[in-house]
Amino acid sequence: MAARTTIVPVNLNSYLASGGTFPATPSTGIDAVGAGNAFAAAWAGAATGVQFANSGSAWIWYYNGATPCNAYFLVGQSAGGDYVAYTTETVALNTSGYGWLGPWSPQKYNQRDTSQFGSAPGGAIGTTGSGLCCVDFSATGTLAVRLYQTIPAIP
Numbered sequence: 001m002a003a004r005t006t007i008v009p010v011n012l013n014s015y016l017a018s019g020g021t022f023p024a025t026p027s028t029g030i031d032a033v034g035a036g037n038a039f040a041a042a043w044a045g046a047a048t049g050v051q052f053a054n055s056g057s058a059w060i061w062y063y064n065g066a067t068p069c070n071a072y073f074l075v076g077q078s079a080g081g082d083y084v085a086y087t088t089e090t091v092a093l094n095t096s097g098y099g100w101l102g103p104w105s106p107q108k109y110n111q112r113d114t115s116q117f118g119s120a121p122g123g124a125i126g127t128t129g130s131g132l133c134c135v136d137f138s139a140t141g142t143l144a145v146r147l148y149q150t151i152p153a154i155p
Contacts, residue, residue: 004049004122004134008034009058009149022098026063031146039144049122049136050145051129054110057150059102060135064093065142071101072136074120076111088120088136093143101135109133 007030010020015036029039030050049072052058062071075087091101110133111125118124121136137143 003047004051005030005032005047007032007050007052007147009147010034010036012148012150026144028142028144043140051132051134052147054104054106054133056103056106059100059148061100061146063098063144064095066096067139067142068095069093069143070138074117074134076109104133
């Protein structure tokens with residue numbers, strides 16, 4: 001069965017202020033704990049996506065190797081506020097390159113119905129994905145992802 005890994009964000013403001021960099025060709029995997037320095041959690045088992053708490057200021061940084069890959073953003077609600085069954089927005093990721101995905105509106109992308117998306121690559125939302133933003137990927141063999149969150153500046 002497919003699954004999503006819950007990931008924790010790195011504070012982008014602090015990361016950059018402390019001299020953090022974005023690796024040119026990181027190891028394949030996920031920075032699930034928000035360490036900012038390693039992609040320690042491999043795409044274990046049947047994991048094909050990530051899920052995370054989404055305040056509207058989260059961004060996924062990715063590096064994708066030579067394997068073509070799409071990212072599928074699972075839409076939690078339609079613009080009118082009604083639940084929609086398995087609606088996604090798809091983005092083709094750069095091959096042998098990196099990029100940014102996000103941010104996402106919490107009202108549109110945070111999942112409210114745990115039974116949705118049974119036919120999505122990551123499977124149904126389930127109780128572990130309730131209230132979270134879910135992103136699935138078509139291929140994870142050459143993919144590395146890390147979640148960053150920006151903190152608004154206070155005047």
